[in-house]
Amino acid sequence: MSIYFDNAATSHPKPKAVLDAVARAMTEFNANPGRSGHPAALAAARTVLETREKLARLLNAPDPMRVIHCFNCTDALNLAVKGSLHAGDHVVATALEHNSVLRVLGTLAARGRIAFTLVRPRTDGFVDPEDIRAALTVKTALIVCTHASNVTGAIQPVAAIGQLARELGIRYLIDGAQALGGLPVDVRALGCDLYAFPGHKSLLGPQGTGGLYIGEGIGLFTQREGGTGSSSDSLLQPAELPERYESGTVNLPGIAGLGAGCDHAQKNLSQIMMRERELCQALFEGLSAIEGVEVYSPAREAGRASLVSFNAFDLSSAQAADALAQRGFAVRGGLHCAPEAHRFLGTLRRGVVRASLGHANTFEEVERFLAAVRSLK
Numbered sequence: 001m002s003i004y005f006d007n008a009a010t011s012h013p014k015p016k017a018v019l020d021a022v023a024r025a026m027t028e029f030n031a032n033p034g035r036s037g038h039p040a041a042l043a044a045a046r047t048v049l050e051t052r053e054k055l056a057r058l059l060n061a062p063d064p065m066r067v068i069h070c071f072n073c074t075d076a077l078n079l080a081v082k083g084s085l086h087a088g089d090h091v092v093a094t095a096l097e098h099n100s101v102l103r104v105l106g107t108l109a110a111r112g113r114i115a116f117t118l119v120r121p122r123t124d125g126f127v128d129p130e131d132i133r134a135a136l137t138v139k140t141a142l143i144v145c146t147h148a149s150n151v152t153g154a155i156q157p158v159a160a161i162g163q164l165a166r167e168l169g170i171r172y173l174i175d176g177a178q179a180l181g182g183l184p185v186d187v188r189a190l191g192c193d194l195y196a197f198p199g200h201k202s203l204l205g206p207q208g209t210g211g212l213y214i215g216e217g218i219g220l221f222t223q224r225e226g227g228t229g230s231s232s233d234s235l236l237q238p239a240e241l242p243e244r245y246e247s248g249t250v251n252l253p254g255i256a257g258l259g260a261g262c263d264h265a266q267k268n269l270s271q272i273m274m275r276e277r278e279l280c281q282a283l284f285e286g287l288s289a290i291e292g293v294e295v296y297s298p299a300r301e302a303g304r305a306s307l308v309s310f311n312a313f314d315l316s317s318a319q320a321a322d323a324l325a326q327r328g329f330a331v332r333g334g335l336h337c338a339p340e341a342h343r344f345l346g347t348l349r350r351g352v353v354r355a356s357l358g359h360a361n362t363f364e365e366v367e368r369f370l371a372a373v374r375s376l377k
């Protein structure tokens with residue numbers, strides 16, 4: 001496989017413990033968790049619970065039962081946004097959001113159910129919480145902000161926005177797709193009601209995993225109804241969490257792997273963060289020093305998640321990404337499913353090349369990548 005700089009899409013490689021946990025779940029206790037009472041089903045249910053507890057610890061969530069297993073971050077965001085809104089509501093989100101927020105809002109608005117306002121970042125790439133305040137109306141029922149932009153990596157002032165949301169009593173959702181497992185996350189300190197995250201990015205779990213933290217006292221309309229293995233005589237969803245939002249068979253192998261990924265993150269987070277930040281700084285400085293390369297990520301090291309976006313010479317981002325693939329590097333060109341972020345950057349037509357680093361990358365790989373970018377001229 002090529003040198004992998006596409007960790008913001010999904011992380012690679014996964015630690016061996018993750019692969020082993022998936023294999024164990026599929027061989028030693030391959031049963032339906034929360035349904036039957038035989039030993040394999042109980043072992044499966046225990047695994048699902050243990051991963052939930054590990055996720056709660058990473059999030060500093062007080063109650064693991066309020067961490068819902070989802071199938072990816074998009075699934076979690078759909079539940080959080082659609083589950084929160086009533087007809088006539090207004091939503092304030094940022095222009096940096098991913099389509100997994102924008103298209104949910106766009107679809108609801110196209111059906112005439114809600115209205116929304118997108119707040120653009122300031123020229124430095126960071127949203128000003130005061131601009132969020134200015135966009136609120138009496139009908140605003142939800143504020144949505146990405147923890148870190150998946151296009152530029154810019155870490156947004158999510159705690160300051162949380163303070164504002166608390167002050168005004170408005171429900172607050174953070175999209176943690178580019179944060180949990182790579183940045184410290186504390187849902188209590190952030191003041192959020194909902195925190196959506198994937199399991200397959202910085203948490204190093206398998207694809208098909210993710211989750212939603214639901215704050216105490218926050219109710220959501222269910223988006224999926226069905227079997228939960230509990231209160232089966234009722235035609236309505238059970239009121240209890242997590243099963244209220246976890247209808248149908250969960251992704252047991254994925255969740256088992258995610259548990260091992262959480263162990264890895266819990267044990268190594270500060271080390272991973274420090275190393276990725278150093279690697280990212282080397283990448284940022286190296287790319288910025290190449291004449292003809294334009295870098296879009298923030299210069300402040302502490303202000304960005306571990307990715308750098310750029311364009312090179314007169315190439316489109318797709319041409320540059322393809323040329324880098326031929327030289328043995330996996331990066332992503334295009335719009336990264338975040339069109340409004342590109343409108344803000346002025347790259348809606350050209351896109352950008354995103355090089356996103358992970359726990360296994362090295363300084364040598366960064367040096368080789370810089371040489372490959374230079375060779376595109």
Ligand SMILES: Cc1ncc(COP(=O)(O)O)c(C=O)c1O
Nearest residue numbers: 072073074098100150175177198
């Ligand atoms: C900021 C952001 N939000 C949401 C998502 C969607 O995540 P998933 O692919 O897990 O659905 C992504 C994926 O790249 C993302 O970067």
